[in-house]
Amino acid sequence: MVDEPTHATARVGRLRRQIAIGKEVTVTTQNAEATASRNQFGTFGGVFTPSILTILGVIMFLRAGFVVGQAGVLGAIFVLIVCKLITFFTSLSIAAVCTNMQVRGGGAYFMISRVLGPEFGGAIGIALYFAQALSVPFYILGFAEAVVVTFPGLQPYFMIITLTTAALLFVVSYVGTSWAIKAQYFIMTLLVLSIIAFLGGGLAMFSTERLAENIASGYTAIPGKAGDYNFWIILAIYFPAVTGILAGVNMSGDLRNPTQSIPNGTFAAIAVGFVIYLIQIVISGGAFERQAMIDQPFEILKDNALFGMGAVVVAGMFAAALSSALGSYLGAPRILQAVARDNILTVIRPFAKGSAQGDEPQRGLVFTGIITAIVLIGVGNDSGGGALNAVAALITMFFLYTYGMVNLAAFIEAVSENPSFRPRFRVFHWTTALLGALGCVGVAFLIDSAAALGAVVVLGLLLWYIKRRDLKATFGDARRGFIYAGARKNLLRLRNMEEDPKNWRPSILVFSGNPAVRESLVSFAVWLEAGRGIVVMCNVLINSFDELGHRRPVALERLEKFCREKNVLAFPSVVVTPDLYNGILTTIQAVSIGPIRPNLIMFGWASSLEGFQKLNNPMRAAQRMGKSLIFMFADKLPEPGGAKTIDVWWRGHKNGELMMILAHLLTRNWEWGRSKIRVLRLINDQSEFKQSNAELEELIDASRVEAEVVIFTADKPFRDVLHEQSGGSDVVFLGFEPPESENESAWHELYVHLLDGMPTTLLVSSMGGADLRA
Incomplete structure (x- = not known):
């Protein structure tokens, strides 16, 4: 069953979609370079310390x-709780994902x-690198501005x-991560002393009367803008205080046991940060006047520090800025290294x-x-930093979207119900991941x-x-499981829905053989499906x-490679069988995607009687199974683009309606977008013209298919009429019926001549199911 070869080798790749430009790239896992002698930090030094120093900023x-x-x-x-819930949900997602895999360098x-x-x-990794890389100068600018103030x-x-x-920070980071971690211990010591100083000073001034005065809100006007501050504006201002959980996660490649250290260190940092911020809110509310907190939030901490330790508070603020800069110095290069090792982009x-x-x-x-x-x-010397405000906001967005992507990753893992998703961290549910993802996006738009x-x-x-580069990953991911779970549920739902002509779609089983020599057959199968159904290519x-x-x-x-290279959207299948008849029948009966079974069986033209x-x-057996048939005589594939003519020879509703629908679907492809459909009918007598024309015009109107009716009489053989009317068309639809065994020779000779x-x-040859008026 080998069709006559064509010279259309390059055309199948233009079937509705084009192959993305760019060479194929294989994405590898962390390579042998990663096996060098590594740092072996524990939970406290590797995760808790960088996280808490970034949170307490x-x-x-x-x-x-x-x-x-x-x-x-x-x-x-309430603002603190909302912000902490978002980071807490994200941390749950981090814990679930990282305890379900062997975590290497690259963190999030x-x-x-x-x-x-x-x-x-790759997109998030590159964006996160630049976000963290640009965070270094921003934190340094914050430190310098505090110094000059x-x-x-x-x-x-x-x-x-x-x-x-x-x-100085570069030298500390370059000398080694261990030196940077030691420097962070010194910075954390200053930070702890400053927190004790300003919380102790506030506690010494605390009174329940002042707390009662400040218990409710007192929003003031926004300087230079219409309107007052409100809850969401304040939340947007405060939210950066609770971020920083990725500072420890990004150290994943330098941890002794990342699966254990990342969740433990992250949750500990969140808990400590929450307690400190909660205490600060309560003490500030009971110690300071409202207007002073609004106008001089830093000065009241410094001026009222315990035992006059204002200098310690200043040192603490310096330490907060420097620790954040150092954390970004440590994290950014590690993200870049991880992305580079996965060969996402050759340039890096x-x-x-x-x-x-x-x-x-x-x-x-x-x-x-x-x-x-x-x-x-x-x-x-722009100590105000105004020129970088827009970029600073964009950096914050990248961090939030990274949090959102972590939540999305955990959500997909949980919802897809992959058997491989067995996290050691059990306190997790897909709802928290979804809430975390939505919260990140919402806060991002509230901030700016x-x-x-x-x-x-x-x-x-x-x-x-990155998608244009046709990446091939050697590591598995959860997308297939997520799509599989959705497909399974939909197929089960589809199974319980009754079929109706209004929902008819072409499910084509095309016996393509070796498609390299039958590209015209494959091309038309995909064109007739037009992205509305399914095409299965079978080689027997x-x-x-x-x-x-x-x-x-x-x-x-070979079939799969053909589909990839030519961008043919079809499902390949190969059957090994002792004889052709049983192979075709078995394939027709067995091929299905759940309730989606072939309703159109397509064969290439057999030029020899034996073929x-x-x-x-097999064709007559397929009809007994209720399958419609398409038998294709291929001349050549048309040139892409340009106006084309599609002829449908109408001899009645049995085959005519299916031919009209297939002709319409053919025009839904860009190669056939400018085509004209003609419905041709040969009548016996001119007296039948008016009625036949009215019937076809009514049918075309009801079917909502743009077509031109051509009705004529002729006193010559049908072959001559067919060649005269459709010899210059691009494709012709004719109805047929497979012959009985005793008439095979005469039938074949007739159609070869025709x-x-x-x-x-x-x-x-239609077996019903498609209704042109539906």
Whole structure:
């Protein structure tokens, strides 16, 4: 059953969709470079310390009092709870995902890519790297601004302060992560002392009367804008105080036991941060006047510190800014190294290499240092930082969307019900992941809708670019399980729904053989399906399974490769059978995707009588099973684009309605978008013209198919009429009925004579099911 070869090899790839430009890339897992001697940090040094230092940041010093003054004690507590719930839900998702896999370097990027795939993971990983890399100069700017505010005489040296600070932090990070961790211990000591100083000072001034005065909200007008502050604006201002949970996660490649340390350290940091912020809200509300908290939130902490330790509070704020910068210096290069090792983008491949001792991402650290220096020099002496406000908001968005993607990854793992999803962390449910994802997106738009939308656009462009590279991942992800679960549920639902002509769709089983020599057959099968149904390509190998079974995987791979290379949207199938008749019948009976079974069986034209005789019995058997038939005589594939003519020869409703629907579906492809459908009818006498024309016009109107009616009489053989009317068309639809065995020779001889010299012709035999008026 080999059709006559055509010269249309390059055309099947243009079936509705085009192959994305770009070479195929294989995404590998962390390579052998990652096996170098690693750091072995524990929970406290590797996760808790960087996380808590990022959580207890400059917001605690500069904005916490302002939030209490505006929202009141109760309102501020509610703001804290809402913000903490989002990060808590995200931490639950982190714990579930990281305890379900062997976590390597890359932190959030590694977890997202292993669940959502390399495209989403790559887009988030690259965005997260730049977010953390750009965070370094921003935290340094915050530190320098605090310095010049505290010591106004240093204002002329603003740029020198920023560049010197950046250089010192770079040296600490480059010397090694262990040195950076030790430096963070010193910074945390200053931070703890400053917290004790300002909380102790506030506690010494605490009174229940003042607490009662500040218990309710007292929103004031927004300077320079119409309207007052409200709950959501205050939440947006306060939310950065509770972020920072990824600071420890990003150290995953340097942990002794990341599966245990990441959840334990993250939850501990969240809990400690919540307690400290809650105590600060209550003490501030009972110690300070509302207006003072609104106008001078930092000054009241410094001026009322315990035992006059205002300098310690200032040092604590400096430490908060420096620790955040150092955390970003440590985290950003590790993300870049992980993305590079997965070969997401060739241009960043050099950053995959780590140092011999500790596998430190020193190349990524140098690149991050260069970015930091460029940003700081670009800002110059702008101590107000106004030029970077928009970029700062965009950075915050990337962090929030990263949290959202972590939640989405955990949600997909849970909902897809993959048997492989067996996290050791049991306190998790898909609802918390969904709430966390929605909360992240909501807060992003509350903080800055323009920046949130801009982040979506940037991430979308990154995702689109990575998808164009036709990545092939060697690691599994949960997307297949998620799609599988959805497909299973829908197929089970579809099974219980009655079929109706209004819902008829083409499910085509095409016996393609080797598609390399039958591309016209495959092309028309896909065109007739037009993205509305299913196409199954089958190659029947004739021999016993014992003799030929070993060739079946090779033949199946050939079909799959053909579909990939030509972008043919079809499902390949290969059957090994002792004889053609039983092979075709078995395939027709067995092929199904749940309740979706083939309703159209498509064969290529058999030019020899012997070839036709092999197909006639299977065709008649297929009809007995209620399957409609398409027997295709292929001349050549039409050139893409341009106006084309599709002729449907109408001889009645039995085959005519299916031919009209297939002709309409053919025009739904871009190659046939400018086609004209003609419905041709040959009548016996001119007196029948008016009635026949009215019937067809009414049918076309009711069917909502754009077509032109052509009715005529002729006193010559039908073959001459067919060639005269349709010889110049691009494709012709004719009805047919498979002959009985005793008439095979005469039938075949008749159609060979009829089709000789014709353009591509589709012979259609309908068994019903398609209603043109539905």
